[in-house]
Amino acid sequence: MNGAASGSRPSDLLPASILGLLGARGPLTRAELASALRVSSASITQASKELMSKGMVLELGQLASGGGRPARPLSLVGSAGQIVGVKVTASHMAVVAAKLDGEATLTRNIPLDVSRPDALDIAARSLQEVLAAVDGPVLGVGVGIPGSVDSLESGVADSPTIGWRNAQVGTVLRQRLGVPVLVENDVNALAVAEQVYGVGIKYSTYLVVTIGRGIGCGIVIGGEVFRGAGGGAGEIGHVPVADDGPLCPYGHSGCLESLIGSAGLVRRAVELGFFDATGLQGLNAELEAIRMLAARAERDPSVAEGLFGWAGRLLGSAVAGAVNLLNPETVVVLGEGSEHWALWEPGFAESFRSKLISSRRWVPYIVDPWDEDKWALGAAALVIASSFDKDGSTGYQGELVRERLSVAASNRAKA
């Protein structure tokens, strides 16, 4: 491969796709590879033969396969490099380096003043230091932004949350870091992580709903993240759910996020007299306040019902609307707010179930245990997912990742 213009045919992509998938998910049989990559088993047999002859993939011992022909899983030889993920927030960058299977090897929390005009340069400098500390080759860097991003490849971001307009995230970081860089909306990045490591193994059409500072939604349809015309799909936080309420950054009232995002929850707690917000400042103070309110809600049913029950019901209505509209197989709930899901759930379950149309009344929802690193790991998953990118959405940066993966795996095989 020698550049963006050469245009990859699917058959050229297949060996790197196999390497990426084996790296992400661990050993897989040829049948599992064929089904995950949606190609014929003959193509998998051909491509895996080539990879085995180059010493990049090996065949493990036989596994009994339910009475049929024994299946021999294929495995990646050694570690083929690391992936790096960055989540940009209003106060800092959460950074993680991970092996291809998603196991974190390094995490950093780097303060960043996003309001500075040279914020991207400062970010690049900090990330150079992180890359220098990563052991082994870096396949690429994924960046999650709380806003809309034009495409993964060009990475121009607009984010009212952090005050970035037309920010050239992809171009600046690529030049400064010298590795492939893929930029995506942060919730879409979580949806990609679910594709690689989570529910995507079982489901192909699902919603990833995040609760916390913001309320977001990643939409995966037929195994692909649906990004919309300008990369801005999934703004469930701006679905109107009330006639009035505080104004959102776009100047609308009654938006879901303004009501039940962390700022909205704190505001409601003050209105109901559960909480005195005098002196409360900053995002972390907000999250602390919510932790405190959650602890109170455990003891006091009026706080549980008036705050979290109410929020759960509004969320349930909006998500039911999205399920009625898009007909997914399942819904995943994630984000820092899911720490208190036991408090949200009664209200959520009630309004969600009651507002679904009858044919999808039993659509399951899944709540994963949450920790803050997941945002950055989600961004890192953009890199590994680009190695089995089927629709070409990762463009030339995706090609560069595949190239690096093949080189790293073959160097490793020689070692």
Ligand SMILES: [Zn+2]
């Ligand atoms: Zn809004």
